[in-house]
Every structure is written in structure tokens, then in C-alpha cells.
Amino acid sequence: MRLNEEGLKNRQEWESKGYTLPQYNRAEVAERTKRAPQWIHFGAGNIFRAFQANVVQNLLNKGVLDTGLIVAEGYDYEIIEKMNLPHDGYSILATFKSDGTVEKTVVGSIVESLTLDTENQADARRLKEIFSADSLQMASFTITEKGYSLTDGNGGLLPAVSEDLRSGPQKPESYIGKVVALLYTRYLAGEKPLALVSMDNCSHNGTKLCEAVLAFAEKWEEKGLVQAGFTAYVKDRKKISFPWTMIDKITPRPDPSVEKMLREDGVEAPEPVVTEKNTYIAPFVNAEECEYLVIEDAFPNGRSRLEEGGLMFTERETVDKVEKMKVCTCLNPLHTALAVFGCVLGYRLISDEMKDETLRKLAEGIGYREGLPAAVDPEILDPKEFLDTVVNVRIPNPFMPDTPQRIATDTSQKLAVRFGETIRAYAASDRLSVESLQLIPLVFAGWIRYLMGVDDSGKRFGLSPDPLLGTLCPKVEHIRLGEEINVEEVLKSILENETIFGVNLYQVGMAEKVCGYFKEMISGPGAVRATLNKYV
Numbered sequence: 001m002r003l004n005e006e007g008l009k010n011r012q013e014w015e016s017k018g019y020t021l022p023q024y025n026r027a028e029v030a031e032r033t034k035r036a037p038q039w040i041h042f043g044a045g046n047i048f049r050a051f052q053a054n055v056v057q058n059l060l061n062k063g064v065l066d067t068g069l070i071v072a073e074g075y076d077y078e079i080i081e082k083m084n085l086p087h088d089g090y091s092i093l094a095t096f097k098s099d100g101t102v103e104k105t106v107v108g109s110i111v112e113s114l115t116l117d118t119e120n121q122a123d124a125r126r127l128k129e130i131f132s133a134d135s136l137q138m139a140s141f142t143i144t145e146k147g148y149s150l151t152d153g154n155g156g157l158l159p160a161v162s163e164d165l166r167s168g169p170q171k172p173e174s175y176i177g178k179v180v181a182l183l184y185t186r187y188l189a190g191e192k193p194l195a196l197v198s199m200d201n202c203s204h205n206g207t208k209l210c211e212a213v214l215a216f217a218e219k220w221e222e223k224g225l226v227q228a229g230f231t232a233y234v235k236d237r238k239k240i241s242f243p244w245t246m247i248d249k250i251t252p253r254p255d256p257s258v259e260k261m262l263r264e265d266g267v268e269a270p271e272p273v274v275t276e277k278n279t280y281i282a283p284f285v286n287a288e289e290c291e292y293l294v295i296e297d298a299f300p301n302g303r304s305r306l307e308e309g310g311l312m313f314t315e316r317e318t319v320d321k322v323e324k325m326k327v328c329t330c331l332n333p334l335h336t337a338l339a340v341f342g343c344v345l346g347y348r349l350i351s352d353e354m355k356d357e358t359l360r361k362l363a364e365g366i367g368y369r370e371g372l373p374a375a376v377d378p379e380i381l382d383p384k385e386f387l388d389t390v391v392n393v394r395i396p397n398p399f400m401p402d403t404p405q406r407i408a409t410d411t412s413q414k415l416a417v418r419f420g421e422t423i424r425a426y427a428a429s430d431r432l433s434v435e436s437l438q439l440i441p442l443v444f445a446g447w448i449r450y451l452m453g454v455d456d457s458g459k460r461f462g463l464s465p466d467p468l469l470g471t472l473c474p475k476v477e478h479i480r481l482g483e484e485i486n487v488e489e490v491l492k493s494i495l496e497n498e499t500i501f502g503v504n505l506y507q508v509g510m511a512e513k514v515c516g517y518f519k520e521m522i523s524g525p526g527a528v529r530a531t532l533n534k535y536v
Helices: 011-016 026-035 046-062 078-084 121-132 159-167 175-188 205-222 230-235 256-265 316-330 332-344 357-374 383-394 415-428 439-450 469-476 487-495 511-521 527-535
Strands: 039-042 069-073 091-096 102-107 110-115 138-141 194-198 245-248 284-288 292-296 312-314
Touching (some): 039 046, 046 292, 069 078, 069 121, 159 205, 175 194, 194 205, 292 316, 332 415, 332 439, 332 527, 357 383, 357 415, 439 487, 439 511, 439 527, 511 527
Antiparallel strands (some): 091 102
16 A cells, blocks of 8 residues: 555555545646646645645535645755655545544645755746746745744844845745745736735734745845835735634644554555654654634635635634634643643653643643633634633543653743733733732743753753753753752843743742742752642
8 A cells, every 4th residue: 555646546445444535536636736726835744734735635525626735845855855755745644533533534635745945946947837827826834933033042134044135036045035036926927916824823923924024025125136016015915915823733743653553554654754854754644633723814816715624714803812812821821831841740642641630730720720811702712612622632632642842842932922921911901910820930930940951850851942942951951959059040031031931020020939939849859740739
């Protein structure tokens, strides 16, 4: 059972093993997509293959759509070269349901895979052709929040960005620079309209993308590297839009249990590949069944009937409310808390943490007690019902192989949104008090304790990737469990950093509480568990 066009000709063999196959004529879909592309997506990662590609597949099966997806990868070209192309764009989606069953789907909606590589002349020509097409309605993105940043951790321009801003759109190297160069192609083709849709899990993602694109457009026009009028085109919402979105679907890294299942089914070469850029990719993705994608309905060149695939279209204000509900109160803060303490306490699965009474109470307290009072009701999704599903179904799902180590990645970049928004809401409220927050500062203290890279028994462990590790870890690496230190002196520069927490913890009156918790957590082996038991 080979996962490619040839191998899938034997439909009966695949279906006999429980696989759901595409129900449309893929060759015809691919040909229509080539002639009249409607949707190109940047970022060939797991969330895209598990969510958007599957939504399009379902709509192709129903006949709602008749064109497929084009994917372009601009960071790690090996994803395309070693995974998409050898499998003719197919992938397997293993959906883990809370009842223990696994739904196996061969997804074939990705009918063209390209590298966003200026050195690859064939792909570069095809991308220009796609961006010149009248039919193109949407270019979407899952490139992670870092993908929209033009600066490093110290605020300086990234080298590739600096060079691209200087040299113009001819052969850019930075991700956003390459995207803006393609947008300039669309401008030259007749100022054609397009929606640029960030589908990354970050606050006001459309604005982040807009600001990054505008930085290039303005600088290039200022230096005379593009025609006058390009910036006005990017700013004209009747031509170019940057909708806000809220996305939610847990898609952990490819799990060995899925690889084993596929191998036992007879699928050839299901093993993952690790690229030179340390991307962990496989011919399959594993994900939960719950999924949400709320999109601001701003598409200047029109859009397909994607709502029939479960996507929700609404106003920007409602997207903002849904995003804040999820990211700031009802899911992401719980995940971060469990990730930080899970690493320190030696857990390898998030679901196992929910069997720990103290950690479950911590998650529930952050959600129900401290989060919900500050949550805004977006009306299209009920916050309490959403949180109930998170706490009772999604996070405890024993069949979801998600790890605290994965979720702990880039925590320094997440705290300001996942907790800072709630702190500011409490500070601005006439009915809520920052002083009443007990668990959020506990998580902050736990995160700083995590940065020591020493678990609760005193053994060293590896920290998840984070751009600020080089800055933050030296501040705490000298601390030894059980030794007396001046905690405030050590932590002051961290706690007053508004970029990390979204607020200066001294100014909102939370720093003293964090220092107190941290002091208890470093009092000796087992102190993290004892501190959690005491305050949760």
C-alpha cells in the first residue's frame, strides 16, 4: 500500500483496511486548479494538512468545490521535496476520537506542492503565474507567529529581512519578503484583489501579517524599488484584505503509535523524516476531532462556500472576541500551565496530567475561576461550553499523544497573550481585582522555575526551543535547590519585562507574589509539587 497515485489505484485494498479515500476525480480537480487557482496556502505543516486540507477534501467530496489546494513552503523546502512530492501530495489523517476509535482518511485535496524558493526557477515561475491569475481569491498562512516577525529577540532586523528591504523584490530571501514580491506580481498584473489570510494561532494575526507586508511595500516604494502606488494597493481594503482569524485544533507531532498502526495495515514507508532544519514530518498527521476556524468575512475577490465545511465567517469584532476567549481564557492558558509544570514534574503526555488531581484543579482554576470572569462572550461560541469541552473532552483525551514538551515551545512568546490580556482586563475592571489572581502568578513562577532546566527531583532536563532561552536561562542557571538567594534581585529584570508578560508585574502588583511562589519552588527537591499542592 503505497501512498501515491499509483498505490491508491487499488482502492479496495485501502478501503478494506478502514481508510476513507477521496470521492472526486483528482486529476480533473488538479487540472481545474492549475487553470484557475482559487486558494494557495503558505506553510505545509501538520495543522494545514489535518484541518484546512481535510475541509477542502470534504467539500470536494460533496461537490461544493471543484478546485483543490496549492501549498507553498517557504521555510523548510525539504517538507515538499521529501514528503509532498514523493507522495504526490497525499497524506493520511489519523483522527483520534475521545471514545478511543481512530478515523483514517487519505487526504488528496493538495493537488500542487511548491517551494517558495527564489532559486527554484520552475516553482518561482509557477508562483508568479498563480499570483497573476484572476481566479485567485485567497492566500492563507500557517507559518507560526515567528514567521511574521521581521526582527530578532533584541529588536534588530533579521539579516535576510534587512537585505531584502535594501535590494527589493527581485530575489528576496526572507519569508515575508518572498510573499510581498509575489503580491507585487499581482499588482503589476492589474492590481487584482486578494485576501491574505493568516490562520496562525496568534492574537490579531491579520494585523501582524498586514504590518509585515506593509513594512516591505513602504520601504521598497520609498527606495524606488517598486512602482509608485504599490503601497496604496496594499492599503486598499477593496483590493487587499488581511482578515483576522481564530484557529483551534490540536495537532501534535507525528506519533509512533500511528506509524505502527499504518505499518501493520501494510502502508509502505510510514516513518517520519527529520529535516536539516529539524522539522519532524511524516506521510501522516494525527489530530483531535474538535476543530474551530472563525474568519473575518473580508474577501475582495470573493470566496467559495467554505462555511459548508464548518468554517465560521463573521465580523472582525466577533473574531476578536472568539480569539480572546480561546487564547486568553478557555484553552491556551490551561495548555501553557500544564506544559510548564508537566515538564518540571516529568510528564510526557498532557492527557496524563489531567489524571493528576492537583494539575487538573490548576487547569480548572485557571479556566473557570480566573479566566471565565474576564472572558468576552462572542455569541457564536459559548465560552463555558467551549471550556467544558476543553477540560472534559479535549485535554484529557487519552488517545491524543500531545506532550507538555511540544506545548512548552516558545513560551516566552506566548505569555503576554495567554495571561497578560486577562491581567489587563482585571486591572481595568471595576468588579475584578488583580490581587485576587492566585494561579496565573503561580504559572509565571513555575515557568521561571522551568527555565532552570532542573526537574522537581533535582535532575536536569532539556528545555523546549524558545528564542529567549539565551537571554533568560543565564539569570537562573546558577540557582541550586535548597540554597538561599535574593529572589527579587534575581528575577527583577524578568518580572518587569512587559514584552514577556504583557504587563510590568511590578506595576500591576503581582511581582511579589511570583517571587514568593518561586522561592518556595526552589526550597529543595519536591518543592514544586509541594507548592502546587499548597496553593491549588
